[in-house]
Amino acid sequence: MEYSEEKLFEEKVFKDPVHRYVHVRDRVIWDLIGTKEFQRLRRIKQLGTTYLTFHGAEHSRFNHSLGVYEITRRIVDNVFASRPEWNEGERLLSLCAALLHDLGHGPFSHSFEKVFDLDHEDFTRKIILGDTEVNQVLSRVAVDFPRKVAEVIEKTYENKLIISLISSQIDADRMDYLQRDAYFTGVSYGHFDMERILRVMRPREDQVVIKQSGMHAVEDYIMSRYQMYWQVYFHPVTRSAEVILSKILHRAKHLHEQNYTFKHKPHHFYSIFEDRISLQDYLKLDEAVFLYYFQIWEEEEDQILSDLCRRFNNRNLFKYVEFDPAKEYKKLAKLSVLFEQAGIDPEYYLVVDSSSDLPYDFYRPGEEEERLPIHLLKKNGEIRELSRESEIVDAISGKRRTDHKLYYPADFLEKEKARPEMMQIAQILELNLDNGTI
Secondary structure (H helix, E strand, O other): OOHHHOEEEEEEEEEEOOOEEEEEEEHHHHHHHOOHHHHHHHHOEOOHHHHHOOOOOOOEHHHHHHHHHHHHHHHHHHHOOOOOOOOHHHHHHHHHHHHHOOOOOOOOHHHHHHHHOOOHHHHHHHHHHOOOHHHHHHHHHOOOHHHHHHHHHHOOOOOHHHHHHHOOOOOHHHHHHHHHHHHHHOOOOOOOOHHHHHHOEEEOOOOEEEEHHHHHHHHHHHHHHHHHHHHHHOOHHHHHHHHHHHHHHHHHHHHHHOOOOOOOOOHHHHHHHOOOOOHHHHHOOOHHHHHHHHHHHHHOOOHHHHHHHHHHHHOOOOEEEEOOOOOOHHHHHHHHHHHHHOOOOHHHHOEEEEEEEOOOOOOOOOOOOOOOOOEEEOOOOOEEEHHHOOHHHHHHOOOOEEEEEEEEOHHHHHHOOOOHHHHHHHHHHOOEOOOOEO
16 A cells, blocks of 8 residues: 555544544654654744733644644545545645644744744745655655645645645634634634534635635634734733843844853854754754743843843733824834933833734735635625625725834833933823832
């Protein structure tokens, strides 16, 4: 029997709080889960710093990746099976791409990527195509199989239907993370009727479409996503932790560039600081490594790095006020001057952070991020874009919501509140230092 068709003697299952069970019968999938590159995802949190806001949010990229695989397996094995539009020969490719789609994520992924100008999708490709255990497993299927898996994840594969399964505005990736993140954060926003959506999915030549009868379940899904972004993903306390995390990494890199002598040499960071990180270096990084350095950096002579690490480790986060950078740039400039006069570096302690999301969009050809819209399959066989049929979706379609906040160290202001600079800062920020409302 060919490796691609080999089944385990007995089906393996993972007990899962969201899907009840994750089922594995394919030898290829079981072998991929056992690789060291995939096991590394156990040490990368799915929601980064969100655990500092919602204490249950300790789940990992490993959990999520298994969930995306399970949803995809249910679609291709139960929903698409025997339908003429579906090529059964693409089944294993779909499952592998679903399982490995987040393989290249790093520790505290998005903050980490922004600071060092990295791209987890680039590292996903390198892991799949490089000298790795994952590549060895995929290559046993066929010489060109790793390339095909990488192309599906990169959204360049010729069969767009497979791409839409894991990367569209209604896909296995989103359906898993909304439910999983809602479960572990303890909120109710991310719940929707996934069973109904799966039942009304239909394969078409270039994407998954939804039967008209399932429109209300899709509306619920889109509103769940909208609520999760603003109530969980963009929570201002989580964003405060991300601001401090980013500033720690910026400060450590700056000190290295200034030839600062660290008490404990940050060996894991040298190749990142110097923009020469290899795949092997990257795979050695996980959140345990980062948190180890954050702990020992509390003892550094550099007061900024030491203070920021202490804040992150002990959850002494920055406070925030609503802020519009377009209208209040003069206020920001004045605050920066006052912070410097008070001996507080505004580069690290006065930070504007912006959050932005587009809950649903129709097709806009030529845009940098082209979003494949959700299409409904009507009873007469006609296919219509969702916002043309749903008043609810039409109301939010194409409307980007953006939120800006200004973060600052309230404890610094409180400690030195007798100083005239602090009183001026408090007045500009509309704070009352006397009654503690900072």
